[in-house]
Amino acid sequence: MRYTYRLFQQILQLIQRHGLNTRQLHDLAGWTVVVTLALKTGNVQAKDNPVNTSLWTPQPSMSTTYKTSPPIPSQELLDRNLKYAEGHQPKVGDANFGHMPDTAIICCQDCRLNPTKQLGLADFDTAIIRNAAGAVTELTRSILIAQRWGTKHFVVIKHSDCGYFQITGKHLIIEDFKARAKDPNAIDAVVDKLLDLDPPKLSVDDLVLHDVNYLKESPLIFPETKITGWVFDDHTGKIRQVV
Numbered sequence: 001m002r003y004t005y006r007l008f009q010q011i012l013q014l015i016q017r018h019g020l021n022t023r024q025l026h027d028l029a030g031w032t033v034v035v036t037l038a039l040k041t042g043n044v045q046a047k048d049n050p051v052n053t054s055l056w057t058p059q060p061s062m063s064t065t066y067k068t069s070p071p072i073p074s075q076e077l078l079d080r081n082l083k084y085a086e087g088h089q090p091k092v093g094d095a096n097f098g099h100m101p102d103t104a105i106i107c108c109q110d111c112r113l114n115p116t117k118q119l120g121l122a123d124f125d126t127a128i129i130r131n132a133a134g135a136v137t138e139l140t141r142s143i144l145i146a147q148r149w150g151t152k153h154f155v156v157i158k159h160s161d162c163g164y165f166q167i168t169g170k171h172l173i174i175e176d177f178k179a180r181a182k183d184p185n186a187i188d189a190v191v192d193k194l195l196d197l198d199p200p201k202l203s204v205d206d207l208v209l210h211d212v213n214y215l216k217e218s219p220l221i222f223p224e225t226k227i228t229g230w231v232f233d234d235h236t237g238k239i240r241q242v243v
């Protein structure tokens, strides 16, 4: 028990020092349970299992939602594609070139968000434009190309528990990049240009409104182009319209 108590004390200190986000706390909690159980069964000594303070190193976790899996071997990808190709219908040529679907979804790259499946869409119903958090400010080129080639409605979808809301500790993130970089001295010059590590702290609804308004106010968006904003709730699997 003494070691368990010390472990929890260490965790509390880490939280106070680093301001851990929900995901990091979750991983840390999983690590705590593992060590605590091991201590109870007498398999390990606490001094041999210091809490890993690296915020970016994968931690043992009780969750299976985010369990890591090895990369899919190239041969398996080739095999899967061969199976698909047996029933493939070509769509090349003038009749198919340059026709974007009427609707395009703009959303986060998070794999928990699967718009085709979650909205019951058929293949080729929509274009899907993605990046981290589905940030429209970084997707202008893609959005304008879609609009130019026929898309009339952009569906902006944000989701609950998005990594956008968990960006904390800018200096820690930069230090982490430096620790892994090919040239640590080059990081300072580029990190602020490549990464927005201080995004505005908005609720998910306000983030939707922010991006919808950004597009509506853009002089490059046609007056007849429709923009709507939505939130997908990963707890319920349901989507709701914000605007």
Ligand SMILES: [Zn+2]
Binding pocket: 108, 109, 110, 132, 133, 134, 159, 161, 162, 163, 164
């Ligand atoms: Zn996200």
